[in-house]
Amino acid sequence: MTEYHIRLYKDSDYHTVRDIFARGITEHYPVALRHTFSLPRVWILVLAVFLLALVTTGSFIVSSVAVAVIFLVLSLININIFFSYVRKSLATDMLDIRKNYLQRDGCCFWVAESEGEIVGMVAAVPFPHPGGQNQVELRRLSVPKKHRGRGIGKALCKTVIDFAQKSGYQAIVLDTSLHQMDSVHLYKRLGFQITATYYPNYYFTKFLDFVDLIFQYDLVKLQ
Known part of the structure; x- marks a missing residue:
C-alpha cells in the first residue's frame, strides 16, 4: 500500500482541495434521501396528498403525479441543503485558503499527499466559545472515496489534535451532519x-x- 505524508497546504493545491471538499460533502445526499423517505411523517404526507388529489379529481393518474411531485420536491430540498452549503463554503473560507487559514493566528490547513496526489485535507481555526474556553474547530476534513480505509482521516484528525495541544487550546470542536456516517464513526473512535x-x-x-452534530474533544484532561 502506497504511503502518504501530511504537509501544509500550498497554493498549487487550490483547485484539487476545493474539488475534494465539494465531492466529499455532496456525496452524502443519497443517505439523506433514504433517511427522509424512511420517516413515517413523510409517508403520511404522501398518503394525504394522494387521497386528497384522488377525492378532488377522481383521477388515479393525477393522484400519482401529485405523489411524484412530492417525492421530487423532497429530493430537491435534500440536495439543495448539501449544495447550498458547498456554494457558501467555496465563496467564503474556501475562496482564499491561504488568507483564511495560513495567514491567521491559530489557524492552519493541511493536506495528505501520496505519490504527488492529494488524498485528504483538514483545517483548524479558533472557535469562539461563549464561556471563554480556548477552543479550536476542526474543519474541512475530507478523504476521497478511493483513498479511504488507509487511516488517512485518522491521521489528519491527529494532526489537528497535535496542533491544538502545541498551541495551548483546551478543546477541539467540530460540526458534522448525522448523514456523514463514516466521519461520525471516526470521531467517536478517536474519543x-x-x-x-x-x-x-x-x-x-x-x-x-x-x-447536525457537535462533537468535542477535551485536551485539558490529557495534560
Missing part, C-alpha cells in the same frame, strides 16, 4: 463526544429530520 444536536438553518430541515 470525540457529542455535546449537542441541532437542525441547520435551511428550509424544512426539522421536517426532514436533517440533524
Whole structure:
C-alpha cells in the first residue's frame, strides 16, 4: 500500500482541495434521501396528498403525479441543503485558503499527499466559545472515496489534535451532519463526544429530520 505524508497546504493545491471538499460533502445526499423517505411523517404526507388529489379529481393518474411531485420536491430540498452549503463554503473560507487559514493566528490547513496526489485535507481555526474556553474547530476534513480505509482521516484528525495541544487550546470542536456516517464513526473512535444536536438553518430541515452534530474533544484532561 502506497504511503502518504501530511504537509501544509500550498497554493498549487487550490483547485484539487476545493474539488475534494465539494465531492466529499455532496456525496452524502443519497443517505439523506433514504433517511427522509424512511420517516413515517413523510409517508403520511404522501398518503394525504394522494387521497386528497384522488377525492378532488377522481383521477388515479393525477393522484400519482401529485405523489411524484412530492417525492421530487423532497429530493430537491435534500440536495439543495448539501449544495447550498458547498456554494457558501467555496465563496467564503474556501475562496482564499491561504488568507483564511495560513495567514491567521491559530489557524492552519493541511493536506495528505501520496505519490504527488492529494488524498485528504483538514483545517483548524479558533472557535469562539461563549464561556471563554480556548477552543479550536476542526474543519474541512475530507478523504476521497478511493483513498479511504488507509487511516488517512485518522491521521489528519491527529494532526489537528497535535496542533491544538502545541498551541495551548483546551478543546477541539467540530460540526458534522448525522448523514456523514463514516466521519461520525471516526470521531467517536478517536474519543470525540457529542455535546449537542441541532437542525441547520435551511428550509424544512426539522421536517426532514436533517440533524447536525457537535462533537468535542477535551485536551485539558490529557495534560
